[in-house]
Amino acid sequence: MGDWLQRNIVEPGKLPLLLALTALVLTFLITRVITRLIRAGKGPFGNISSAGGVHIHHVVPGVVLTVAGGFGAVASGRHGFGANAFAVVFGIGAGLVLDEFALILHLDDVYWTEAGRKSVEAVVLTAALVGLLLVGFSPFGVNDMSQDELQDRGSVLSTVVVNFLFSLAVLSKGKAQMAVFSVFIPFLGLVGLVRLARPDSPWARRFYRRRPRARARALLRAYRHDRRWIGPRRAVGDWLGGKTTAELARSAESAESAERK
Structure with missing residues (x-):
């Protein structure tokens, strides 16, 4: 099966990357389904606690699987069954870790809060970047260079440096x-x-400090952008990660108010 995929679906050497991405996405989706069932008190699932009553977050087995899969992939090389198997292990571990990315970032259990949405954003961003690698994009525009340019180290280095500076400025x-x-x-x-x-960015603080018009335009554009996209972003976040505790509380209050009327 792996050889058939390698010959007909993906470029040589990219099958482990495809398997890791698939495992990551599926692990994230399955984990979110299970956590939402636990939150709703449905199904046979429950939180895992140690003998001392400490709640064990799924980032813990995620770290173990990520380390095991990463070192296993390095040891097995890029080809063969071993590389594919360890890629799946790595993807599962990465999915568990990124699902609790916000916990690592804030060092607090913010899973069902607005801050916890950063975990969903981290998974979506990671999946998108790995997808770009799969379809042939290389960092810093190196994929757009010809073979002659790629053989010229000066051209490669200058391209990488310029594009890196662009990314840093953005x-x-x-x-x-x-x-x-x-x-x-x-x-x-x-x-x-x-x-x-953005009006709160280092660039704005440095270059818009004595330019009131530019600062005002930046504030207005940021306000319009946030107002336009806050609804779709919240809808996607609710669909992928579930509603936050505050949103559920507001929904319950609205339902109670409607019943009283």
């Missing part, structure tokens, strides 16, 4: 997601570079 403008994607699609870096910075 990041300083407070556009983290665009900066990450511009690593693989340099044109996005150019777009982010010419657009206004």
Whole structure:
């Protein structure tokens, strides 16, 4: 099966990457289904606790699987059954870890809070970047270079440095997601570079401090952007990760108010 996929579906050497990505996405989706069932008190699942009553988050087995899969993949090389098997183990571990990315970031159990949405964003961002690698994109625009240019170390180095600086500038403008994607699609870096910075970004604090018009335009654009996208982002977050505790409380209050009327 693996050889058939290697010959007909993916480029040589990329089957482990495809398996790892598939395992990551499926693990995240299955984990979210299980945690939502536990939260609702449905099904045979429950939280795992040690003998001392300590709640064991699934990031713990995730770290173990990620380490095992990573070292196993390095030891087995990029080809063969071993590489594919360890890629699946790594993907499962990465899915468990990223599902609790917000816990690691905040060092607090924020799974069902607004801050916990960062875990969903981390999984989506990781899956998108790995997908770009699978379809042939290379970091910093190296995939757009000809064979002659690739053999010229100076051309490769200058391309990487320029595109890296573009990504860094976009990041300083407070556009983290665009900066990450511009690593693989340099044109996005150019777009982010010419657009206004977020008003709370290092770029705005440095260059808009004595430019009140630019600062006002940045505030207005950020407000319009956030107002336009907050609804769709919340809907996607609810669908993938489940509603936050605050949202459920508001829904319950609204239902009670409607019943009283």
